[in-house]
Amino acid sequence: MERQEKLTGKTLDENEVRQPRYNAVVRADAKGEYQNRAGAAARSAAAQSRRLHATLTNWARRVGKSFNYLRTWVGHLRDLVGFLKDNPDWLVKFAQGAMLAAGILATYALGSANALPTPAWG
Numbered sequence: 762m763e764r765q766e767k768l769t770g771k772t773l774d775e776n777e778v779r780q781p782r783y784n785a786v787v788r789a790d791a792k793g794e795y796q797n798r799a800g801a802a803a804r805s806a807a808a809q810s811r812r813l814h815a816t817l818t819n820w821a822r823r824v825g826k827s828f829n830y831l832r833t834w835v836g837h838l839r840d841l842v843g844f845l846k847d848n849p850d851w852l853v854k855f856a857q858g859a860m861l862a863a864g865i866l867a868t869y870a871l872g873s874a875n876a877l878p879t880p881a882w883g
Contacts, residue, residue, distance in 0.1 A: 845852045 845855065
């Protein structure tokens with residue numbers, strides 16, 4: 762713009778300064794440059810979004826697989842609680858069995874602790 766001012770010898774007003782920029786935008790739009798750029802950007806964004814979605818889906822599957830055993834155990838415990846709720850007399854038998862198992866394990870642990878050899882230095 763300064764060059765044009767020097768050539769013509771007069772100061773340009775605002776409209777004369779903006780007109781070349783406007784003309785450049787209109788020419789670029791007529792060629793479809795902006796639409797091509799916008800389309801490329803939209804395709805790129807869509808592709809990135811698809812890749813992100815695929816990555817998150819794969820990650821969720823891997824995390825889910827690592828917790829499948831926990832889901833199975835929770836299901837079994839839920840079934841056991843439902844069974845014991847429906848059959849309260851079995852709850853007493855279950856408690857007695859758990860106490861028997863604990864007693865056997867404690868007796869075995871005490872018996873094996875006494876069977877350990879004494880160290881040579883003690």
